[in-house]
Amino acid sequence: MKNLRTVITAVLVLALSTLGLDAASAAAGTATRCSGTTAPAARAAAQPVTVWLAGDSTMADPGSARCPVGWGSQFDALFNADVTVRNQAVGGRSIQTWMYEGNVSSTKGSDGECRLTSTAYSARWQAMLNASTGMKAGDYLFIQFGINDSSSTCPRHVGPARYRQLMTAMVQAALARGAHPVLLTPVAAITCSGGTATKNRGFVNETFAVGSTTGAPVVDLQSLSVSLYNSLRFCPHNGDFGSGPVGAFFCNDHTHFETYGAQRIAGLVAGDVRRQNLPLAAYLR
Secondary structure, three states: OHHHHHHHHHHHHHHHHHHOOOHHHHHHHHHHHHHOOOOHHHOOOOOOEEEEEEEOOOOOOOOOOOOOOOHHHHOHHHEOOOEEEEEOOOOOOOHHHHHHHHHEEEEEOOOOOEEEOOOOOOHHHHHHHOOOOOOOOOOEEEEEOOOHHHOOOOOOOOOHHHHHHHHHHHHHHHHHOOOEEEEEOOOOOOOEEOOEEOOOOOOHHHHHHHHHHHOOOEEOHHHHHHHHHHHOOOOOOOOOOOOHHHHHHEOOOOOOEOHHHHHHHHHHHHHHHHHOOOHHHHHEO
């Protein structure tokens, strides 16, 4: 190989001398071709990605109080520096009140759905749709609702068909901007049947249905969270949410999370991103 490289170098020096290449340059080029390696500068840098979050209090950033802490506030720490998480989840919102905020009335129409006084979107959704500063190609939109939507009264009430319609609209808006929508079933509260934690959320079938019709991946966070509660042996439970392992995970209720609980739920979401081999998994630490 050494003798062959010497001959090739001599030929290159002679043939390319009119281009002003010296022996060192020719030898370097020959060595690269022989080794088959590529200079580090030729490798593409990672593309920065923004992960947008839309949801309710179980996902939202904490307020001034210690509790609740939504899992979305702990999501950014699971990614490398090329990912920015923009958490737009807001406590107490259904998918409709999140999208339309004060434009959802307290009365139902003949279809059983809460009437809209205006079809103007909320400021948060408008900001995410902004062509300059909102979702862009390669970004991700994580959508998790279905807890407050089960309310029987307006403005939070959302029926199954309306839920599918609104979630589909959000998915299509992300796709139109080249972003990747990811749907999540609502995270479970802690309820026990004897020594077993049980599922207790609605709109699961609706979420999977939207995923099926749009091609958006679905993270079944209800199933994942219930499995976690069982692995941590939270059941049977005496109803005291302020102490012990359950008290370290949940606020003084059966729904919202302390920081530790939010971290564990964020880890479930990240783990399923990796399990499903979504491109976003390449950015996980």
